[in-house]
Amino acid sequence: MILDKDFYRRHTVTLARELLGKVLVHRSPEGVAAGKIVETEAYLQDDPACHAARGRTGRNAAMFGPAGTAYVYLIYGIYHCFNVVAGEEGAGEAVLVRALEPLEGLALMQARRGKRRPLEKPASGPGNLCTAMGIDRRHNGICLSAPPLFLILGERPVSPEDITTTRRIGISVGQELPLRFYLKKNAFISRR
DNA sequence: GCTTTGATGCACT
DNA sequence: GTGCATCAAAGCG
Numbered sequence: 001m002i003l004d005k006d007f008y009r010r011h012t013v014t015l016a017r018e019l020l021g022k023v024l025v026h027r028s029p030e031g032v033a034a035g036k037i038v039e040t041e042a043y044l045q046d047d048p049a050c051h052a053a054r055g056r057t058g059r060n061a062a063m064f065g066p067a068g069t070a071y072v073y074l075i076y077g078i079y080h081c082f083n084v085v086a087g088e089e090g091a092g093e094a095v096l097v098r099a100l101e102p103l104e105g106l107a108l109m110q111a112r113r114g115k116r117r118p119l120e121k122p123a124s125g126p127g128n129l130c131t132a133m134g135i136d137r138r139h140n141g142i143c144l145s146a147p148p149l150f151l152i153l154g155e156r157p158v159s160p161e162d163i164t165t166t167r168r169i170g171i172s173v174g175q176e177l178p179l180r181f182y183l184k185k186n187a188f189i190s191r192r
Numbered sequence: 193g194c195t196t197t198g199a200t201g202c203a204c205t
Numbered sequence: 206g207t208g209c210a211t212c213a214a215a216g217c218g
Contacts (some may be wrong), residue, residue: 076202
């Protein structure tokens with residue numbers, strides 16, 4: 001049921017595409033929240049936009065762990081971003097998960113977002129996703145092959161024709177690259 | 193309907 | 206002190 005270590009052992013770009021359609025589950029004391037991954041971005045070695053590009057620091061240390069480790073960091077002092085570590089151990093590559101289509105615990109996600117009106121897409125955008133799922137720095141460095149935070153197969157497989165490739169979003173360092181992937185026609189992606 | 197800006201931890205100059 | 210893999214409220218017209 002839970003995707004194990006072997007699932008994560010493949011090229012980072014391949015993993016970024018393979019993660020589409022898989023389901024991210026978080027079992028927390030507040031309840032279970034789960035959603036289908038609909039948007040990802042790959043961050044590779046020798047890429048200035050990759051946090052690991054300038055070596056290991058306290059913040060990015062989890063990126064250098066084995067594939068299938070969670071890398072969660074704080075951005076702009078307020079939002080968290082959730083990544084799946086990929087590639088060879090020590091390479092410092094990862095896949096940023098940018099948006100989910102809620103499958104379970106929609107009300108919990110909406111409550112965590114804390115808006116007046118319940119949001120239709122509470123987990124679209126990397127910062128929003130972490131807020132809705134209750135993911136924060138406590139999850140940094142943990143293994144994604146066991147509860148409380150893990151991935152399972154989706155209901156139906158995703159075929160290559162279902163995937164759109166674009167430039168990554170919000171990158172301001174270095175050359176921008178076609179390393180963003182999302183499910184075509186899915187309403188829950190963060191941007192067109 | 194845009195565009196601007198404030199929120200602010202952490203790594204780096 | 207500056208800038209970032211962000212987001213939404215505020216300002217503008």
